[in-house]
Amino acid sequence: MSDERYERGRALLDRINPENAARLEENLRDVAPDMAGYVFAFAYGDIYSRPGLDVRSRELATVAALTALGNAPLQLKSHISGALNAGWSREEIVEAIMQMAVYAGFPAALNGLYAAKDVFGEIDEKRQR
Amino acid sequence: MSDERYERGRALLDRINPENAARLEENLRDVAPDMAGYVFAFAYGDIYSRPGLDVRSRELATVAALTALGNAPLQLKSHISGALNAGWSREEIVEAIMQMAVYAGFPAALNGLYAAKDVFGEIDEKRQR
Amino acid sequence: MSDERYERGRALLDRINPENAARLEENLRDVAPDMAGYVFAFAYGDIYSRPGLDVRSRELATVAALTALGNAPLQLKSHISGALNAGWSREEIVEAIMQMAVYAGFPAALNGLYAAKDVFGEIDEKRQR
Amino acid sequence: MSDERYERGRALLDRINPENAARLEENLRDVAPDMAGYVFAFAYGDIYSRPGLDVRSRELATVAALTALGNAPLQLKSHISGALNAGWSREEIVEAIMQMAVYAGFPAALNGLYAAKDVFGEIDEKRQR
Amino acid sequence: MSDERYERGRALLDRINPENAARLEENLRDVAPDMAGYVFAFAYGDIYSRPGLDVRSRELATVAALTALGNAPLQLKSHISGALNAGWSREEIVEAIMQMAVYAGFPAALNGLYAAKDVFGEIDEKRQR
Amino acid sequence: MSDERYERGRALLDRINPENAARLEENLRDVAPDMAGYVFAFAYGDIYSRPGLDVRSRELATVAALTALGNAPLQLKSHISGALNAGWSREEIVEAIMQMAVYAGFPAALNGLYAAKDVFGEIDEKRQR
Numbered sequence: 001m002s003d004e005r006y007e008r009g010r011a012l013l014d015r016i017n018p019e020n021a022a023r024l025e026e027n028l029r030d031v032a033p034d035m036a037g038y039v040f041a042f043a044y045g046d047i048y049s050r051p052g053l054d055v056r057s058r059e060l061a062t063v064a065a066l067t068a069l070g071n072a073p074l075q076l077k078s079h080i081s082g083a084l085n086a087g088w089s090r091e092e093i094v095e096a097i098m099q100m101a102v103y104a105g106f107p108a109a110l111n112g113l114y115a116a117k118d119v120f121g122e123i124d125e126k127r128q129r
Numbered sequence: 130m131s132d133e134r135y136e137r138g139r140a141l142l143d144r145i146n147p148e149n150a151a152r153l154e155e156n157l158r159d160v161a162p163d164m165a166g167y168v169f170a171f172a173y174g175d176i177y178s179r180p181g182l183d184v185r186s187r188e189l190a191t192v193a194a195l196t197a198l199g200n201a202p203l204q205l206k207s208h209i210s211g212a213l214n215a216g217w218s219r220e221e222i223v224e225a226i227m228q229m230a231v232y233a234g235f236p237a238a239l240n241g242l243y244a245a246k247d248v249f250g251e252i253d254e255k256r257q258r
Numbered sequence: 259m260s261d262e263r264y265e266r267g268r269a270l271l272d273r274i275n276p277e278n279a280a281r282l283e284e285n286l287r288d289v290a291p292d293m294a295g296y297v298f299a300f301a302y303g304d305i306y307s308r309p310g311l312d313v314r315s316r317e318l319a320t321v322a323a324l325t326a327l328g329n330a331p332l333q334l335k336s337h338i339s340g341a342l343n344a345g346w347s348r349e350e351i352v353e354a355i356m357q358m359a360v361y362a363g364f365p366a367a368l369n370g371l372y373a374a375k376d377v378f379g380e381i382d383e384k385r386q387r
Numbered sequence: 388m389s390d391e392r393y394e395r396g397r398a399l400l401d402r403i404n405p406e407n408a409a410r411l412e413e414n415l416r417d418v419a420p421d422m423a424g425y426v427f428a429f430a431y432g433d434i435y436s437r438p439g440l441d442v443r444s445r446e447l448a449t450v451a452a453l454t455a456l457g458n459a460p461l462q463l464k465s466h467i468s469g470a471l472n473a474g475w476s477r478e479e480i481v482e483a484i485m486q487m488a489v490y491a492g493f494p495a496a497l498n499g500l501y502a503a504k505d506v507f508g509e510i511d512e513k514r515q516r
Numbered sequence: 517m518s519d520e521r522y523e524r525g526r527a528l529l530d531r532i533n534p535e536n537a538a539r540l541e542e543n544l545r546d547v548a549p550d551m552a553g554y555v556f557a558f559a560y561g562d563i564y565s566r567p568g569l570d571v572r573s574r575e576l577a578t579v580a581a582l583t584a585l586g587n588a589p590l591q592l593k594s595h596i597s598g599a600l601n602a603g604w605s606r607e608e609i610v611e612a613i614m615q616m617a618v619y620a621g622f623p624a625a626l627n628g629l630y631a632a633k634d635v636f637g638e639i640d641e642k643r644q645r
Numbered sequence: 646m647s648d649e650r651y652e653r654g655r656a657l658l659d660r661i662n663p664e665n666a667a668r669l670e671e672n673l674r675d676v677a678p679d680m681a682g683y684v685f686a687f688a689y690g691d692i693y694s695r696p697g698l699d700v701r702s703r704e705l706a707t708v709a710a711l712t713a714l715g716n717a718p719l720q721l722k723s724h725i726s727g728a729l730n731a732g733w734s735r736e737e738i739v740e741a742i743m744q745m746a747v748y749a750g751f752p753a754a755l756n757g758l759y760a761a762k763d764v765f766g767e768i769d770e771k772r773q774r
Binding site for chain 5: 198199200223226227230234235236237238239240242243245246249
Binding site for chain 5: 713720747
């Protein structure tokens, strides 16, 4: 699967979430090694690379959707991290998550906020080391 | 409930989705007249009015979330309309909806695209009259 | 499947939602005739008939859950009707549905209210005839 | 946000779930301090305080809905605790959760029962100390 | 996007659901013309074409999942049709849908059965003409 | 509840997932002892025992549905184990889970794959002892 779509997606993910690409490959190596390739080639190489919407806006859309769905805390945390790297401030991300209380209920929004708190805390901890 | 929060929210909704406020009040009059007030005061007066994230970004987050949840086509259509009024192009909105194929699956994204197609068609029809 | 569980469930459903039992059998006759029996025997004969919680409370729990899930408008309408027959007032049912805005978001609650409006309207129409 | 709605909601939550209010404020302090205020003012000050449905019934509706949604175990546990404080017996709460097998499937109901088991166990442990 | 993946996926979809490919292109032409290509290339060209699981088993998995999710009736109907074309009998499809009562609740299963009834009815009607 | 349905379901579950029956009874003993009986009698005694679809196909349908729903990791792991015992290979199960990326999004599929990885790892560990 090392075609143009794969390379483009992998490069994009390496830019906005450098740790995520490696971790995904590592996690999937034993169980479904091709799956990481689909994430790179389809999610990032096809969709995120489309010119009609900038990557920064795409990351906000994803944080909102994963907060609302409420069943993928690991992926939400990856995308909160990605949204920071794409140029959103912590405050803006927190606002988008809080807003999901209106569309998916308070529990989904609260759990999204706890995910954001974890991500921010991990970043602060790394910086202090 | 005609307090400051209500007035602020109602004014905001009248600006980004002028038809929606009136329709909501009309739809709820017989069954739950206070509910429209909560939408105005809480959703728009409290949340959308918070300064930490602009209304344009908030509308994109909502379109993404409602597409992903996939169980509120009426409200998704209202917010596609709101996203247009908040300054997003049709292409940008379509991109955000397509992107939900990655996070909520193709059926949710396809149904979101059909909702967008309906909204765009209704706008074009009004213009031609 | 015409055992004790079936008979007990069928009798209970006939008491709280007389139209529902017949309509369910009619709808399923061609496609999955045994399915109506499972609804009667398991849902009503086993679960709703358990002595630990009264049927009136059970109907409120079901209206709340179906509003929150937001993907079964037909069944929600049946249970709004069932909740009325089990002794809840229209106002109480509307309150429980509105409350779901807190736990599942405003779109789910609004769509639940529109379902209630439909059910109340159908009842009023029948009465006037 | 220390207005009448906030005070009324806070007082209500302190009555039915005294630990929850403090824990919520603590959890949100760093990440989204205003969010606790929305829970107090909107969820409890506006919605739970409405006279059309008693708080005891509201807690049952919430336990049912959170069990059915299945994506907010922390909040479900808080409301199982709240339902006990609002006057429901353990048996009644267990019955409402079991019933969700009919509307949201056995896995959601089983996970709701495990949440109830945790809450009951924590209460028993506190009593024994 | 007329690469090998696209061609392989399109050919596969034309084989198991000949009407679906054309209808999808038609529905998306105005709003998101590239989206049909992603369905062909990714869903069918990448995933369904993988040798590790036969297409017949894949269609059953999809019918089960879409019944359980309960928010995509159009796509569920397409895949009930696809499951028939892939070699499942009506009875087997109905059994898989009924089974979802256990995992996603009776309302989701009932709505899945009504979708199957519609599909079977449309097929019978075409045959009689 | 030790009737024919119960015995048939219990025997079936003991055959395809011997550990699951005992663990379920153990987990539910204190909180809802009758619930295990409903799982045995309804889920396995009624539904899985129906002749219209073989148990092997039923397990695949369940793995697909629980992956797509994404809110019941414990039950998904039980059914991945059940699918292996019913005759599916690891590769086939992994393929069905990956396929859910198309219908429920990549996060749901990834979390399903991590569940499969856990189950396979536990089996390998037992064998090595």
